[in-house]
Amino acid sequence: MSETAVEKQSFATYKKNNTIEDGDNVVMYLSRENMSIIRVKDGEYFNCKFGSYKHSDMIGLEYGTKLGSNTGRGFLYLLYPTPELWTLVLPHRTQILYIADISFVMNYLNLKPGMSMIESGTGSGSFSHSIARTLAPHGHLYTFEYHQERVNAAKKEFEEHGLSDMVTLRCRDVCKDGFDLEDEVDAIFLDLPAPWEAVASAKKAFKQNKVGKICTFSPCIEQISRTVTALNEHGFVDIQMYECLIRFNEIRVIPMWTIDEAMEKQRAVEKKRKRATPRVVRDDNSSTQDDENSSSSGHINKSVKMEPSVDDSNQSSAAATPSSTTGSEMEDSVSTTTSTPVIGSEATTPAETTASASAAVAEPRERIEPKNVVVTRLPAEQRGHTSYLMFATFTPATQGPSLTEIKAAAAAATATMEK
């Protein structure tokens, strides 16, 4: 696979030389919404809407480099694949965990290098990559998945991403068959439809003489109540539940005129209109005279009514704006600035955008520069729920018998008493 590569790439760490080599995985960043991952191979091409990119051109470049397409029209950034980027580019085989839940769970479970952990199910391997990175280099991840095709796909990915040494992937239905691990792990994460069925086996898998933490990830509150009961019965303590979401802000620059500035603008417009008025009056007079000549009062009214429209067309062609449209003109320039997706448009600074927008509608000498305000806005549609994160603590071996064991003993005792 990567015989020619000087340093084998791993998603768990960076390469020392930070250079793209044959066989590396590289994230092609076109935009936030348009990213994909490729495996660099001499002689191949990466094609997209903006042109094609030779793999051989990438080899030897530092990660993070901006690369132009064959036409010179488009370009992209060559990024190092991290677990966070992998979450954004991976092929979805299942629903996946995103950064909010991944981060919070890892922090709560206190994951750090050298730990061992269970994850079930593997799914699309989104969380697995983050865990592996955090436990590396000497920790270990046991990950379980009952779907054979998903297992095969994940196995290939772990190998290609340099993680297979520290990940054990098993095709197994843990709810039916358990984890087959005893006294082995520090933390357990269960993303299963029925996590309560795996709790008994999970208890055995914990290192028995030290504290352990378990997290279950369930979208429905009904699942939560069944899991609580199971955790409780098996002697887990400190049961807590959280929900975590990230809000991604859109940043915008909007112009803010003071009312005085707006009035000044309007005054300028009115002044301009006044300048135009004599001509209109003259027109009016001449037309009235014409009308008088025809001696029809109805006609006079009609021509008077017509005036404004004539006036309007005259003025708009002379690039002067009547007061009635001042409001909309301001709105226009506001909306052009607002609707400009400022994100990614590094070429024009927000200030320039505003300037050009207002320049288009007002004469330069009349232009009033508004104060620009940077604001944030949450997109209209937000993620409102992912799953409930339920945590519990496994207490070490010095603990006494669990509730179920006590109950069983009590039942046995009463049974003997009755005898």
Add this chain to the structure above:
Amino acid sequence: MAALNPTDIINAGEHVFIKMPSDNVKCIVLKAGSSVSLGKFGTFKANDIIGHAWGNSYEIYDRDSKTRVYHPEGISEVEETANNNREIVDDPTSQKLTLDDIKALKSEGLKGELTGEEIVNKLKESHATFDKKTAYSQAKYLQKKGKKFHKVFTPIKPTAYSVNEYFYVKNPSKIRDIRMDTLSQLLSYSNVHSGCKLLVVDDTQGMIVSALAERMGGKGTILGLYDGDNPHYDIVKYMNFNQEILDTIKVLSWLRIHRPTDEKTPDEMQDVTQLTGKDLEGYHRRLKAYNIVEESRKTLFEGNFDALIVASQYQPESILEKLLPYVAGSRPVIVYHGTKEALLETSTWMRRCPNLLAPQLTESWLRKSQVLPGRTHPEMSTWGTGGSLLTATKVIDQPVQAALTKRERLAMEKKNAEAKRLKRAREEAESAASSPAPAPAAASVEDVADEAVGGKEEGSASTTVMDDGDESRSIKRAKQE
């Protein structure tokens, strides 16, 4: 049994958080042989927990402050009863015990003659309307009284999470309001891992540095830049780090980044061969300090940092401007601030910065729920702000070089231009024959702008005109005709 690490057990001399029945948390340094007072909940002997594994709860059970491991009974299901609150009236006399009676019970409890549970039971028995309460209300009553009279405590191991939670609840401004979820996202975005090299400006009293150091587990380097006389990484001491982890944290004062030209090395100042006694000691002290600064400088100037993390009270862009050159390509740059507004200008600055890709301003939302069988719901009060993160990726900006050679590109452009001219000539000939429709020259620029979404480069876009643009125009014209 799996082998235990020293960090898996409670050691003497370490920081320990003690969670009390009231859910309040107390931070102590556990001294061997000492007694630890938990106020109204009693006193325990440090030696009773030293050497034990973390994770158990203990009950203070007799007058000599003896403790035993406490096995919580687990949460019981609430059985629905026919009771409702129709009969319940607000009546202070429903508790038959007087204040003095309760005080007496309490002091008996402190002496160890009564357990917490027994006291709660007495309160329950002498409560006139307890039986009339709904099952939920009864459970709540017992829980509430338990928090007052139980004598169970739980030692909590300091971790990035528990330390963060402790300070976030106790004194959030000390750590600049960074909450556990925000910190967790910072850790993810930073891609911190064993062996990486980080550049950090941390004004959260070392909360961020502590979390990063924990994730690196003693391998790699954190270089923290600080202002003032000393780096204020107070939080680090709560983490019970071993020397290996502490050694990964290096610091450098902003004032010492560049060696002042008039600064002399200890060897230049004094001739070591002439020194004796106190002077010699002083020399060695100065030499050590000098070497530490030199090493930190070297670490900084070698660059190639794997992340830049800034959580400073100073203007973020002024810091980024100075430190960005030391960050390697394709590495995260993260700015934390307690308020989102403080990051707005920085985010527009980032957008203009050609070496930063896709700045993103995020806030986190965290909600905790009460989980009891049949009584699960979000908690009535929740957290306010947890701070904001501004993240971007360091990239290497360079003029876009097309993958084609210049000659190839020129040839291609020439070919395109030729084709276009021919086409236009043909069209003009056709249009002249039918109707005179002047082709607007500016239209082509618009078409190109539409296409060049991925290519923000000006100029390069307008050199070649797309064929489909021409086509659509010719179709339009055909329709007109």
